[in-house]
Amino acid sequence: MALIDLFLAARVQRGQLIVHHADGKTKTFGTPTPGFPEVTIRFADKGAAAAILRDPGLGAGEAYMQGRLVVERGDVRDLVNLLTSNDPWEAGANKLAASASRRAVEAVTHRVGRINMAKRAKRNVAHHYDLSDRLYDLFLDADRQYSCAYYTDPANTLEQAQADKKAHIAAKLALQPGMKVLDIGCGWGGMALYLHAKTGAEVLGVTLSEEQLKVARRRAEEAGVADKVRFELIDYRHVTGTFDRIVSVGMFEHVGPAHYRTFFRKCRDLLTEDGVMLLHTIGRAGGPGVTDKWTTKYIFPGGYNPALSEIVAANEGLRFMVTDVEVLRLHYGYTLDAWYDRTVAARDAIVALYDAPFYRMWQFYLAGASAAFQHGGLVNYQLQFARNRHALPITRDYMIEGERALR
Known part of the structure; x- marks a missing residue:
């Protein structure tokens, strides 16, 4: 299973996300749940998924801006709500954050x-x-x-x-x-x-x-x-x-x-x-x-x-x-x-x-x-x-x- 699929499987459990990969494969994550969005996206190239893995917020934002992440069912607000409602602040998991090493570097540059x-x-x-x-x-x-x-x-x-x-x-x-x-x-x-x-x-x-x-x-x-x-x-x-x-x-x-x-x-x-x-x-x-x-x-x-x-x-x-x-x-x-x-x-x-x-x-x-x-x-x-x-x-x-x- 591709790394992006492992990433999404761990983060979408309620609601449903269907992903059409750039190589033609399709994967489905989560289970339809009342109150949670059902979204379909398509990666236009393999690099979009890799960018999201490195830094979910930056990678997804840039991929969407550039047209490399396309939302085919629902819209980008539905996509963001699907991911964040599966990772509420109150739960404390913070599953959508960048990696620890990337966060450490960003903390220094941000303070400057x-x-x-x-x-x-x-x-x-x-x-x-x-x-x-x-x-x-x-x-x-x-x-x-x-x-x-x-x-x-x-x-x-x-x-x-x-x-x-x-x-x-x-x-x-x-x-x-x-x-x-x-x-x-x-x-x-x-x-x-x-x-x-x-x-x-x-x-x-x-x-x-x-x-x-x-x-x-x-x-x-x-x-x-x-x-x-x-x-x-x-x-x-x-x-x-x-x-x-x-x-x-x-x-x-x-x-x-x-x-x-x-x-x-x-x-x-x-x-x-x-x-x-x-x-x-x-x-x-x-x-x-x-x-x-x-x-x-x-x-x-x-x-x-x-x-x-x-x-x-x-x-x-x-x-x-x-x-x-x-x-x-x-x-x-x-x-x-x-x-x-x-x-x-x-x-x-x-x-x-x-x-x-x-x-x-x-x-x-x-x-x-x-x-x-x-x-x-x-x-x-x-x-x-x-x-x-x-x-x-x-x-x-x-x-x-x-x-x-x-x-």
Whole structure:
């Protein structure tokens, strides 16, 4: 039996995978099981299987992008879900990881690569966020919220879930009239504009993406609030002034562990004595780890999803009190599935913008990320911090009441 067949036999037991090899042979793995996908794939050449054996994530991603791994029944999301649902994070087997020796090498190179100095940080941001505006319009909601939505019901639309996410975050900020807010990693400006529209707060949004900055400034001008909601192209490390509130959504993943303490110290120093910060970030359900090779190479160079222990340790000793922690377990999986469905529906438009390999890369990225939240070890954390213990009410009732009022 070929090595790839042994590999798949050990990893597909529930659900079914039919594999057509490049030499014409066909193998079947697993047993049809309710709730598990049934998928058929074809290897266009022998090298595709060998690449998957060396590094399952990188090998499968590149083979799919290049058209050397073809999904003939189901789609690539079904394939990823079949494999990951047979290897859930809770079981602890980690059968889809690269070999131990390869992981050891990648751990060293990754730690070097995630030292996110200022010039590299801007380049890393541009790699992903300065892609065509048209691409993001094709799969995001109208407000271009490119972060985990908040599903009060899994059946909600993406638009509803993203609106609910903004309300969920705004309620935790406990904004009062006349407050000044700093939005670190403001994206296309949706959160900043929302906070001003709902509370009257003055907001400064900062980003390292030139394309996002153009859109955010245009939106503020069109809304007639450019004097109240400003956007700047600046690294958070260089922001000056003081703010009553800081919000950072989907940016901390790009900071890099070597700079976590710098981040928290800077945020604390930017806040008033009664200041509050809300940090919304992808995180690891377990301990510290390494970003997979495929994601680092093709999607988020320099990116790293922190363990909760890394976040807390970096903040210790700064007298910056953690006042609330919430773990959003499945919400990002639902969000990514919505983005995936929209991406598939926009296939022809995306291929016209770029090409077929890019479309398959984006498809694999969203499918893999969704599976990481639904079967793997990723979650989304929302952490609230305050300069002093008296800055906020002593129960969470204000969050619930505030969120209800914002919806």
